[in-house]
Amino acid sequence: MIAYLSNIATLAAIFGLLAATLNFMVGQAGIFSVAHAVFMGLGAYSGAQVALLLVPDPFLACLAAAVVAGGLSLCLALPALRVRGEYFVAASLGLQMMAVTLFTEAKGLTGGMGGLVGIPQPRIFGVVVPVLPLALVALVVFLLLMAAMQRGSFGRTLGAIRDAESAAEALGKNVAVAKALAVAFSAAGAGVAGALFALHLSFVNVESFTLEQSVLIMAMLIVGGTGTLLGPILGAVLLLSLPAALSFITFIPPTDIGSVQQIIYGGAMALLMIFRPAGLLGDQKRGRSEA
Amino acid sequence: MSIALTCQGLARSFGGVQAVKGVSLSLPAGQVTALVGPNGAGKTTVFNLITGNLRADAGQASLHGKPIMGLKPWQVARAGVARSFQDLRLFQHMTVRDNVLAATEPSGWFWQPGGAASRAARLARAEAAMEAAGIAGVADARAVDLAYAERKFLSMARILAAEANVWLLDEPASGLDLSSRTRFQDLLKAARAQGVAICLIEHNLDVVMALADRIAFLDRGEVLAEGEPQAIMRDPKLAAIYFGDRK
Ligand SMILES: Nc1ncnc2c1ncn2[C@@H]1O[C@H](COP(=O)(O)OP(=O)(O)OP(=O)(O)O)[C@@H](O)[C@H]1O
Ligand SMILES: [Mg+2]
Numbered sequence: 001m002i003a004y005l006s007n008i009a010t011l012a013a014i015f016g017l018l019a020a021t022l023n024f025m026v027g028q029a030g031i032f033s034v035a036h037a038v039f040m041g042l043g044a045y046s047g048a049q050v051a052l053l054l055v056p057d058p059f060l061a062c063l064a065a066a067v068v069a070g071g072l073s074l075c076l077a078l079p080a081l082r083v084r085g086e087y088f089v090a091a092s093l094g095l096q097m098m099a100v101t102l103f104t105e106a107k108g109l110t111g112g113m114g115g116l117v118g119i120p121q122p123r124i125f126g127v128v129v130p131v132l133p134l135a136l137v138a139l140v141v142f143l144l145l146m147a148a149m150q151r152g153s154f155g156r157t158l159g160a161i162r163d164a165e166s167a168a169e170a171l172g173k174n175v176a177v178a179k180a181l182a183v184a185f186s187a188a189g190a191g192v193a194g195a196l197f198a199l200h201l202s203f204v205n206v207e208s209f210t211l212e213q214s215v216l217i218m219a220m221l222i223v224g225g226t227g228t229l230l231g232p233i234l235g236a237v238l239l240l241s242l243p244a245a246l247s248f249i250t251f252i253p254p255t256d257i258g259s260v261q262q263i264i265y266g267g268a269m270a271l272l273m274i275f276r277p278a279g280l281l282g283d284q285k286r287g288r289s290e291a
Numbered sequence: 292m293s294i295a296l297t298c299q300g301l302a303r304s305f306g307g308v309q310a311v312k313g314v315s316l317s318l319p320a321g322q323v324t325a326l327v328g329p330n331g332a333g334k335t336t337v338f339n340l341i342t343g344n345l346r347a348d349a350g351q352a353s354l355h356g357k358p359i360m361g362l363k364p365w366q367v368a369r370a371g372v373a374r375s376f377q378d379l380r381l382f383q384h385m386t387v388r389d390n391v392l393a394a395t396e397p398s399g400w401f402w403q404p405g406g407a408a409s410r411a412a413r414l415a416r417a418e419a420a421m422e423a424a425g426i427a428g429v430a431d432a433r434a435v436d437l438a439y440a441e442r443k444f445l446s447m448a449r450i451l452a453a454e455a456n457v458w459l460l461d462e463p464a465s466g467l468d469l470s471s472r473t474r475f476q477d478l479l480k481a482a483r484a485q486g487v488a489i490c491l492i493e494h495n496l497d498v499v500m501a502l503a504d505r506i507a508f509l510d511r512g513e514v515l516a517e518g519e520p521q522a523i524m525r526d527p528k529l530a531a532i533y534f535g536d537r538k
Contacts, residue, residue: 153398163385164380166344166376170368172397173397176399181401
């Protein structure tokens with residue numbers, strides 16, 4: 001039972017980090033992406049390779065993951081950010097599709113469909129440490145960084161771009177640079193989450209980095225509320241614990257849990273969009289359409 | 292009297308429509324140049340060509356003698372040209388203070404250069420701009436919650452805070468009541484006294500006559516006349532075009 005709860009808590013911290021960093025792009029900068037799982041994947045593979053080939057040092061794994069995911073996101077974002085709003089969503093969808101194929105084909109780096117197995121447990125100074133405290137520390141560090149940015153001039157820059165891009169430019173802001181930085185920061189966070197995910201499961205393959213995963217992360221964000229610091233984390237906890245909670249309800253036959261879960265997800269999303277369109281913790285004024 | 296910004300032969304067409312055909316303009320420092328003309332004359336398009344929001348098919352523009360054609364909008368802004376938008380484009384979900392602060396923070400990087408001293412100076416600049424625009428009382432309200440006149444003055448406060456020496460204002464006084472309009476005129480007069488070169492797109496002739504040192508009359512993408520306000524306003528041909536009963 002303890003192991004079971006600690007597994008859920010670890011995943012909640014990891015997905016909380018994913019949803020919170022996606023929120024930085026979506027809620028803070030207004031850049032919609034459905035490719036967050038790609039950067040999670042890049043981080044997972046890099047972190048896993050560090051642990052497999054060098055040392056199972058979690059800090060080194062996370063650092064490598066952040067650099068690879070953040071760096072590659074810059075290469076991808078710079079051309080893609082030239083297009084506006086809804087087209088970026090399409091570009092990120094294309095990236096998501098392409099990345100799954102690449103992850104499957106680049107067998108030397110990713111292990112292909114079979115994935116990377118036998119990733120050693122993380123060790124700090126030779127002592128095995130569970131991933132839960134590491135994930136919590138990573139989550140807190142990223143939340144603090146995001147809170148600081150949100151209050152400072154970079155947060156204002158991103159808010160200005162989100163609300164009126166041309167007006168932000170007219171004030172001298174290099175919008176392309178600001179957007180690219182927001183994307184790189186967000187992708188680096190997703191990379192760290194990916195590395196911790198790989199270390200936690202000691203196995204990764206491409207199935208964890210598909211469009212479904214990106215959509216799940218987006219759903220966590222929407223349920224919790226975009227543009228808030230803690231909303232995405234609440235969303236992650238809720239969406240991750242729902243399947244677990246259902247499995248405790250004894251009168252549902254195990255074979256039907258999947259479809260019951262779908263019905264609850266669908267119904268909850270519909271109710272949410274009607275009654276709290278900006279998410280559970282979101283700014284409700286922002287959710288409603290403004291005439 | 293030095294010329295702050297000039298443009299020569301600006302042209303731009305959309306599809307088959309020539310919206311701007313060879314417009315030349317000079318904005319002297321410390322003067323208000325009113326850009327008037329009927330709807331669709333191409334006034335906003337001229338602004339967009341100068342600021343790099345639209346690419347010109349032909350023509351040149353220079354700021355204090357340095358060419359600015361082909362620069363990106365943010366580069367033109369950093370060179371010292373501030374503009375307002377006909378539809379305001381406020382940062383709706385940010386507070387009034389953050390809207391104005393953003394105008395003092397040109398860098399798009401993670402932080403602004405200059406450290407704490409410069410941060411304090413920027414905050415002071417923003418507070419002064421809000422004070423001057425008469426919106427200090429609503430500094431903590433979000434832009435989306437402001438009343439109409441407050442939104443217009445917030446747009447002006449952003450320009451004040453940007454400390455540019457050329458202002459391109461696109462119908463900043465439209466829809467203001469008489470007392471707000473007077474307040475607006477005082478704001479512009481103060482900036483003019485400090486040497487700002489102001490180009491003002493304005494339909495209200497009372498405002499134009501109260502402020503303009505010079506008028507450029509634009510019709511169908513061409514400057515039909517440019518000069519002293521009295522002379523332009525007395526021309527019956529221009530009046531006929533302006534008031535819509537052209538032959
Ligand atoms: N981005 C654009 N794409 C296509 N046509 C445009 C564009 N911008 C302006 N136009 C056209 O160019 C012409 C001039 O428009 P502009 O907005 O410059 O006029 P204006 O003088 O500012 O008018 P108003 O007083 O109504 O604001 C109009 O016919 C307009 O439809
Ligand atoms: Mg116009």
